[in-house]
Amino acid sequence: MKTTIGKIGKSKDQEVTIGAWLAGKRSSGKIAFLQLRDGTGFIQGVVVKADVGEDVFQQAKSLTQESSLYVTGIVREDERAPSGYELTVTKVEVLHEAVDYPITPKEHGTEFLMDHRHLWLRSKRQHAVMKIRNEIIQATYQFFTENDFVKIDPPILTGSAPEGTSELFATKYFDEDAYLSQSGQLYMEAAAMAMGRVFSFGPTFRAEKSKTRRHLIEFWMIEPEMAFVEFNENLEIQEQYVSYVVKAVLENCVIELNTLGRDLSKLEKIEAPFPRITYDEAISFLQEKGFDDIVWGDDFGSPHETAIAEHYDKPVFITHYPTSLKPFYMQPDPNREDVVLCADLIAPEGYGEIIGGSERIHDFELLKKNIQAHQLSLEDYQWYLELRQYGSVPHSGFGLGLERTVAWISGVEHVRETIPFPRLLNRLYP
Template sequence: MKATIAELPKYVDKEVKLGAWIANKRSSGKIAFLQLRDGSGFVQGVIVKSDVEEEVFQTAKTVTQESSVYVTGTVQKDERSPFGYELLVTNVELIHTSTDYPITPKEHGTEFLMDNRHLWLRSKRQHAVMKVRNEIIRATYEFFNENGFVKVDPPILTGSAPEGTTELFATKYFDEDAYLSQSGQLYMEAAAMALGKVFSFGPTFRAEKSKTRRHLIEFWMIEPEMAFVEFEENLEVQEQYVSYVVQSVLKNCQLELKTLGRDISKLEKITAPFPRISYDDAITFLHEKGFDDIEWGDDFGSPHETAIAESFDKPVFITHYPTKIKPFYMQPHPEREDVVLCADLIAPEGYGEIIGGSERIHDMDLLYKRVEEHQLDPETYKWYLELREYGSVPHSGFGLGLERTVAWITGVEHVRETIPFPRLLNRLYP
């Protein structure tokens, strides 16, 4: 019976054959232990010398790290194993011998591991992070599909910028200027006017020269947009979505979280509703905490967000930021011209902002005024302005950064471990 490691619990006391790589091995005179991986998981294979042919035992003793093999054996329960099962091996067939595999069980520097990212992905820790990332994506599709959203794919090449052109990668589009998208939001607003509730999931690019543990040059965003939805309801969708994703990971990635050493008691608290603090109150709070460097009208940096988040054991919404530090499309507060109907969702444990969202301006005249105030070309944004000309409605949306969310849920230190092949300020390889 051919099987994968993930399927082994279905075959207890039965013989199976699986294709695998040798993640590690150790042996004594009479027994050999092979740490096997096949992409679906990791399992230990045990070969007892007296139970197999001499040739099989010698192969098990001499096989090298990351060599590929076919292994035949009987599945057994093993309470000592994190997986809960092991394989009593009866045969090992060598497919390909790996020589001088560069990533050994010893410690390696970050730059070395990043240069070998194509191989580093094979490690148990990186495997666990990628499995959690996959579960977050799976749960995202499930949540939005179950709640009546339609998946829409905005373009990656755009002729305009939703948040100004200072952090864009420019390219030539035949005889025109084009940019790599920093957000699909404006296009999702158009989609929401056609389909009601929509979401996108795709790559975005920021030409921001930042080296912090929270930043990537290329990252993935989940961007829902909803017609006939105002500010408060938008926040409710966000907290329900994030809660749903965290609970899905807790349910379906227990082994991966254990591999990563994640304190799941902190994740178990992540259920809606989430606490909220206004920008005004956040400024007051930070002054009380000794942050004299921040003034009303300043944007928050990582230390400020972390200080605020530490007061809560759930993600916290910071609401109603000053108009002047937010993008042109955000709806003003009905009673205050100086703040807008927006919120950033700050993750606990120092992971920073994972969602930015707002109610969008739906008044044609006000949006046109904002375009001019931000010195944007009305002709370039003509199609966007027309969304307010033909049946405009109140609408809201948000964007969740996948990699920061993966970092928070897995507990890894740096976002470079949360994407298969990270693009950083000084890294375009591999």
């Protein structure tokens, strides 16, 4: 019977065949141990010379790393194995013999591994990160479906930018200027006026020349937008969503989290509600902690966010940033014109901002005034302004960066490991 490693527990004590690659091997005299992978998981195949005969045993001992195989054997329960099972091998059929596989069990430099990203993905660690990423995506769809959101797909090519064009990739759209999208938000606002609650999930692009462990040039964003939702309710939905996703990973990716050595107790604390502090309070806190150079009106860098996050064991909202730091579309605080109704959600353990969100301006005249104040084209944003002319309502939304979220939940140091093929400042290969 043919099966997969992921489903092998359903065939306990039965003989099965799996298609697999050899991730590694070792032998001790009359027993060979094959580390097998098939994409659904990893399992150890045990080849006993006395049971299979000389020919099969020598074949198993001579297998090379990443050769592809059909392996037949009896499924045995083994509490020591990560999956709870191992395979007592009875037959090996080589499909393709790999020669001189470049990523060996020894240590390799980061640049070497990135140059071989197409192969590095096969490793147990990278496999675990990708499985966690997949679980976060699945949980995202489940959460928003359960909460009556409709998925809408915004365009990737746009004629204008939600936050100006300084960090956008420009291209030609026939005889017009166009840009790769840095956010689908404005289009999601239009969709929310039609569908009520919507979300998008897709690639976004930022042409910022940053080399930090938190930045990618191309990354994926989850962007919900909600009609009739004001500031505080927006924060509640964010914390419910993040808590839901973390719980799903804890329930469905224990093997992968253990593979990565993740401290599960830290993730188990992630339940709504999350702490909230204002920008004013954050500035005071940082000054008390010795950040003497920061003053009101400054934006926060990674050290500032980390210092704030270390004070909590859950993600923390920083709310009510100065108007001067935020885009033109954010709703001013009705009690203070110098701050807006926005929040950044800072992940624990030094992973930085994973969500940015706000209540959006719903007044036509105020939005028009802000567009002009930011020296943006009224003509380019005419369609966006019209959303405030025909049945405007209070509405809010946010954007979650998938790769930073994967890095935080999985405990991976750098976001380059959280996307299959990262695009970095000096990397467009492979």
